[in-house]
Amino acid sequence: MTWPKRYGGGERSGLERHVVLEEMLAAGAPVAAHWFADRQSGPQLLRFGTEQQRREILPRIARGELVFSVGLSEPDAGSDLAAIRTLATPVKGGWSVTGSKVWITNAHRADYMIALLRTELPTEDRRAGLSQFLIDMTWPGIKVRPIEDLTGEAHFNEVFFDNLFLPEDCLIGQVGEGWRQAMAELAHERSGPERFMSSIQLLFLMIRELSNGATDEEIIEIGRLVSELNTLRLMSISVAGMLDSGKDPSIEAAMVKDLGARFEQLLPEVAQRLLDIVPGIDAESDLQKVLAHIILMAPAYSLRGGAREILRGIVAQRLELR
Numbered sequence: 001m002t003w004p005k006r007y008g009g010g011e012r013s014g015l016e017r018h019v020v021l022e023e024m025l026a027a028g029a030p031v032a033a034h035w036f037a038d039r040q041s042g043p044q045l046l047r048f049g050t051e052q053q054r055r056e057i058l059p060r061i062a063r064g065e066l067v068f069s070v071g072l073s074e075p076d077a078g079s080d081l082a083a084i085r086t087l088a089t090p091v092k093g094g095w096s097v098t099g100s101k102v103w104i105t106n107a108h109r110a111d112y113m114i115a116l117l118r119t120e121l122p123t124e125d126r127r128a129g130l131s132q133f134l135i136d137m138t139w140p141g142i143k144v145r146p147i148e149d150l151t152g153e154a155h156f157n158e159v160f161f162d163n164l165f166l167p168e169d170c171l172i173g174q175v176g177e178g179w180r181q182a183m184a185e186l187a188h189e190r191s192g193p194e195r196f197m198s199s200i201q202l203l204f205l206m207i208r209e210l211s212n213g214a215t216d217e218e219i220i221e222i223g224r225l226v227s228e229l230n231t232l233r234l235m236s237i238s239v240a241g242m243l244d245s246g247k248d249p250s251i252e253a254a255m256v257k258d259l260g261a262r263f264e265q266l267l268p269e270v271a272q273r274l275l276d277i278v279p280g281i282d283a284e285s286d287l288q289k290v291l292a293h294i295i296l297m298a299p300a301y302s303l304r305g306g307a308r309e310i311l312r313g314i315v316a317q318r319l320e321l322r
Helices: 014-026 032-048 051-062 178-191 200-210 216-244 250-274 286-301 308-318
Strands: 068-071 087-091 094-101 112-118 130-136 142-147 156-167
Touching: 014 200, 014 216, 032 051, 032 068, 032 112, 032 130, 032 178, 068 156, 087 112, 094 112, 112 178, 130 156, 130 178, 178 216, 178 250, 200 216, 200 250, 200 286, 216 250, 250 286, 250 308
Parallel strands: 068 112
Antiparallel strands: 087 094, 094 156, 112 130, 142 156
16 A cells, blocks of 8 residues: 555555555454555565566565565574574575574465575674575475464474575675665554454454353453453554654553553453453354364464563663663
8 A cells, every 4th residue: 555656656644544444453354364465565665676576576476466474583593683693604606505494484485485584694683694595485495384372273384495596686685784675574564453453353242242241340340351352452553653753662562562462462361351251262162262262372472573571671771772
């Protein structure tokens, strides 16, 4: 919606995009397949990509033809992104990549990945020597292995690179600027309404269940949740405005993500405290099914998009509290 028309976009504002996404989430629409492409991969190519990359990729994203994944996390690196080790070695005509990524959402369906790779061996400044690359997931040398979660679904994946050859034109931005570019990308990932509305159906179902004859305690609990939701919404809208004006909202985005995860993890706790129901994936009622699904997914909310401790560290550092 926000991209230039010459790349297939609508040249609308970030606020308008926020409203549309918010309504889709409220309706429970299946939007996750195109989140990465629309939310961060496309904007990353708009900001740092070459004109060839923009013209080849962005119109296809706008038409809904491409699924993207984001290659950040690695085994043994945990939440310490600067500890990644997958190496892109310069070779004639491009780069040779060997290593692996883990917890890569949609990699098993993705047409492309934007990956953060090490182009220089680590030094004292571990954030140096990193670069971003646009990877066609159909190329030889890539193996994807899905990871099944507690719900029995497989959204996350391990991705292995075995002497994968990347042509020179796969580089995004400048060599060695990958850390700065990735941090700019994460501001898009961490600030949208999906960070506090991916479990919103449970709140709607709770309100419906309690709508007739709710006690004062139940009314107060629901009121607290709705108040917190509205505050998160205002924060997220503010970040959308900052992105529109070209500002760096990395602190604000980290706060939205951290507080949004806390809110979404609180929802099933309140539901279990207020409602006399037994959650079950195969239960009869929608409320029981949704509650069971969110109970199983909730532990991951404080990890996806950046672990809670890392996000709070970012905020503390930028506010010079450490």
